[in-house]
Amino acid sequence: MTASLEVRRLAYAYPDGTQALFGVDFEIARGERVALLGPNGAGKTTLVMHLNGILTPGHGTVTVAGLPVGKDSLKEIRRRVGLVFQDPDDQLFMPTVREDVAFGPANLGIRGEELRRRVEEALDRVGMLDVVDRPPHHLSFGQRRRVAVATVLAMEPEILVLDEPSSNLDPASRRELAEILRGLDVTVLMVTHDLPYAMELCERALILSGGVIAADGPTREILADAELLAAHRLELPYGFALPRAEHSS
Ligand SMILES: Nc1ncnc2c1ncn2[C@@H]1O[C@H](COP(=O)(O)OP(=O)(O)O)[C@@H](O)[C@H]1O
Ligand SMILES: [Mg+2]
Numbered sequence: 001m002t003a004s005l006e007v008r009r010l011a012y013a014y015p016d017g018t019q020a021l022f023g024v025d026f027e028i029a030r031g032e033r034v035a036l037l038g039p040n041g042a043g044k045t046t047l048v049m050h051l052n053g054i055l056t057p058g059h060g061t062v063t064v065a066g067l068p069v070g071k072d073s074l075k076e077i078r079r080r081v082g083l084v085f086q087d088p089d090d091q092l093f094m095p096t097v098r099e100d101v102a103f104g105p106a107n108l109g110i111r112g113e114e115l116r117r118r119v120e121e122a123l124d125r126v127g128m129l130d131v132v133d134r135p136p137h138h139l140s141f142g143q144r145r146r147v148a149v150a151t152v153l154a155m156e157p158e159i160l161v162l163d164e165p166s167s168n169l170d171p172a173s174r175r176e177l178a179e180i181l182r183g184l185d186v187t188v189l190m191v192t193h194d195l196p197y198a199m200e201l202c203e204r205a206l207i208l209s210g211g212v213i214a215a216d217g218p219t220r221e222i223l224a225d226a227e228l229l230a231a232h233r234l235e236l237p238y239g240f241a242l243p244r245a246e247h248s249s
Contacts, residue, residue, distance in 0.1 A: 082152030
């Protein structure tokens, strides 16, 4: 089966010469939920910006469900890769929630009943259907983040890519978003510093550090490796206990 996302030998230097990625290799199978962990400056945002062609690789390739990211494929790639920015206010700019969620699909030429179905289904999946006619700026931060997720779900993406989805959420909103994300039947790549969130939502985790993949494995095993975490400046919250392993060896 074709992977949802395939990243091969991806290297990138910014115009000022800062080398941010040094040959990143991984793939994500359809339906997987993967956490992307790593210290500040590791290259996480740089990597994410390659997934939908905001940045163009110096070397290497990114392929989304068999389609290579490139100049000629950008429109389809941006439909397939649903990027949810860290700040929902970078994603919501229309007078109503409905118009914000309709914006992407309408750009693809979808109209009428199909557009309405897309919008309402996407909002329903994040529990925000009841605010469809309200202005986004009247919603709470947590609600705006859920609407931001709906704007990309309405594109029926191959993969949902979230940058720090739990940041700035109060505990109840954080838990509600976790329940929503866990219930989605879509491939997910989630950048996070919130290790318990990674544990809760993602069966697999990658550590990106110094522009390379330093670890790739079951989230539980990665979080149980204190030396590995310390080497990459990752810390579990005080008192956090990992769930017990399903298979003890
Ligand atoms: N626009 C830029 N110009 C030059 N260097 C940059 C730019 N953006 C990020 N960098 C550098 O690239 C490296 C990776 O940054 P980034 O991808 O933002 O890491 P992360 O998201 O993991 O914190 C860092 O050394 C950072 O300083
Ligand atoms: Mg970043």
